[in-house]
Amino acid sequence: MPEETTPSKEETARPSEEASPAKAESPRSSEAAAAAPPKSPASLCTNRQAVAVAVIAALILIGVMYIWKESAVKKVEENLTAQQQQATRELTTQKDAALRQAAESGTRRTALFLRHFATPLAWAVRAEMMRGNFDQINQYLVDLVKLNGFTRAVLAKTDGVIAVSSDKKFEGAPFTRLYPATLADAQHIQLTEGENQEHLLVIPVMGLTGRLGTLVITYTPAVFTQP
Template structure:
């Protein structure tokens, strides 16, 4: 009987110890939410949060900046391509116009009908953005000018020799700040004159 009581007491003691351990563990867990941590841990936690937000802000800003830069590069490229296409179309139209003008001027020049050529050129100068039109013979003499202030000028002084010696219709984008259309007037065997149409340079 005594041995049995001792055994029961031993088992009861083990059970009590087990429940005591569990109670101690749950008591510690229950105190975690209300436990006061030292101030330095709070500062470290706040610092980590600030670093995370700062890193996120920098990363987002970099992505946005890269996107803006890429969009700007694409815009510039598209604008450049559109301008090149427009320039090509413009040059084609100017070449067609120059060819017709060359034929008209040649016919009148062969007949020495300078007054008729003067009328042609005065109609052309009325076109949008056209500043002046001149006709210079192959010796550099100014035959016709829509700008009457140039009538006493020598044609060779108005434009460099490389312009006056061109053998095909050419558009020059910047000659003394002007865009010009150079139209050689061909005779049967050689060039007999050059028509030069000067345009106001468009502002970019």
């Protein structure tokens, strides 16, 4: 029978020594597995680009919102301005219409007043002319122009000469110096309106057998002004 060899102490100890390095390497491998791998430069660049895109998008959105807000505010202001201008135009039109109506009404009242006033004045002047009392006629005309609106009054005889005038510098002057000759031949009371609402009242003074003269009165009513 072959002899069984008994392993020596060195041989028995060698396997255990060989196994011990494996046991020593196990903590290192666990630490390496637990440690995360470092990020690559490409990954960092991608993240930065994403952040930049987000910031740019936010800035664009803010800019768009600001422009939209400014546009909306401007539109509202334009609408308000247009409404105010329209209201102003309508108000001006209404005021102008009211002023025209007031002026037309005033003109009608003035004409009615002067025509009603003309007849009794013609009777009074006729009576004094038939008496030859021109001083009294002069007093009538001087007192007349003291009233509001009456600016001048003259009486011309049939020969075309001004016999009596509220303004004495025209007495003795020809009638045509102040008025057209056609007015001296008027057969009825005439009322004409000239510039600046000046009314010219022409009153023929008729006697029992014919014409005695022509009375012309200038009247300017008070101007109706906008309050």
